[in-house]
Amino acid sequence: MLVEALQFPATLAPSATFRYNAPVEILKFFLQTGWIAKIVLMVLVIFSLGSWSVILAKWRELATAKRASERFLKGFRNAARLNDVAQSIASNRDSPLASMFQAGYTELETQIKTAQKAAGSEGVYRIRSLDNVARSLERAVGAERERLQRALPILATTASATPFIGLFGTVWGIMNTFMAIGATGSTSITTVAPGIAEALVNTAAGLAAAIPAVVAYNHLLAKIRKLNRMMDDFMLEFLNLVERNFT
16 A cells, blocks of 8 residues: 555656757747847847857958968068068968068168169168158057957957846846736746746846857957067067168
């Protein structure tokens, strides 16, 4: 008799199967939410899609810039003449170092031509102002840094704003839950489920948008810092070369 009393009912027997389809349940939650929650979710989706497009584009851009810069720097150090380096710029357009070299080389060439006209001889290869070359390089560095950092504010905005947008949806869902309890006087799952669904879905959506943006922003910023150090080192190397050979 005791064994029979401890047996599971037929509906709760261990052999009974319970299937949970997460995508379907999430879709049901979404359909149960109100129009405010749907607007919040759409805003979070837009932020997420925008941040992922920036992540993929900047990842590819920075990887290409790093490879092109390493290739250009190797060619620069192995070149016998600056003219040879200038001719290789077209194949290294993605490198910020190539743009820097173009700016410095243009200023160097202009000063040499001016000195040759003043001396009346094409054999003169001297410049009057190393500072002008340095300023040309600094302008190029500033332009390249701005180009490399372009679109990163989108990731920063997504990382900082989406948790609060999701929090707004969470608070709204909880408010709806309390309003439903107050209107019906019942705390059954049928009463509180729609509001709780709004709160949970918006919380999850806010975190899902913010976390990849934070991680990608920090990683991409580290890559940009490495390229910035490479540009600073190249500027010093180029100025040393000019000072040794053209002053």
